[in-house]
Amino acid sequence: MKRYVVIVAGGKGTRMGGDVPKQFLPIGGRPVLMRTLERFHAFDPEMHLVVxxxxxxxxxxxxxxxxxxxxxxxxxxxxxxxxxxxxxxxLALIPDDEAALVAVHDGARPFVSIETIGRCFAKAEEVGGAVPVLPVTDTLRRRTEGEGSETVDRSRYYRVQTPQVFDVRLLKEAYAQPYRPEYTDDASVYEYSGAHQVALVEGNVENIKLTTPFDLLVGEALAHESSAE
Structure with missing residues (x-):
């Protein structure tokens, strides 16, 4: 089955404290967005790349x-x-009648692993939609009335990453809906379109989204570690 990836890179970089958008900042001597594209090409050199x-x-x-x-x-x-x-x-650049899988990925996540990409595509081919997640390790508390709060069961919650991978025809149908404020990612758009379920697969802890100056420090360390292997 043909594979596409849509890499969304619309950041302004305001939280980085500079004028250069975060997807263009150098990490280990190369712009973030280039590293991100290279990860998907390394997984499948035949994959169609959309930025x-x-x-x-x-x-x-x-x-x-x-x-x-x-x-x-x-x-x-x-x-x-x-x-x-x-x-x-x-998605509009993908033919409407294409029988394919499409990943939607944050441009500022250049350290997604080949294994994570593979797990997402394999599960999406099986069930129609899949997202990578990591378990929540911190204790979670929920506000109650007044100044109160209560602990919630963290075993039921996960941190969601990208790429989020779907049958391209189903995702295009989902994006034919009008925008709703409840849409926080592509999986939520997919869910709101009907009875579509999104499977969870294991992500990788290095797959951070570069958002703050601290993230850049972590990214430099990850890039250095990768180049040393």
Whole structure:
């Protein structure tokens, strides 16, 4: 079955404290977004790559590709006002009648493992939709009335990562729905479209989303460790 990945990279980098969007920041000497694309190409060199970027960042990205001699073939889609819109625009580049699987991935997660990608695609091919997760290890408390709170059973909760992988026709049907504030990721859009269930597969702890300056420090360490292997 044909495979696609839509990499959504619309970050402004405001929490990084700089002017360069986080997906373009160098990690281990290479921009984050390039590392992310390379992970999916390493999993499947035949995978079709789609990158979603705001219109005002696309020329900068093309210049980066020239500077770093980055030549992995990929299509560019223009991001929208919301994550929902951006994913929708990326999916629009996939033919409507395509029998395929599509992953939707955060551009700022360059350390997703090949094994995690493989587990997601394998489970999605089996059941239609799959997301990688990690168990919650901290104690969780829920606010009650007033100043009160109570412990909740953390064994029922998971931290969700990307890539989130689906049958492309089912996900396109889901994105035909109007936007709702309840949509927090692609899996929630998929669920709201009907009786579709999303399977959980094991993620990898290194698959962090680079959001803060501290994350960049962790990312540099991970990149150094990877280059030393």
């Amino acid at each position: 979603v970027l705001p219109a005002d960042q696309q020329d900068y990205w093309r210049a980066l590709c020239e500077r770093y001699q980055f030549d992995l073939p990929h299509a560019l889609a223009t991001g929208g006002a919301t994550r929902f819109d951006s994913s929708h625009h990326g």
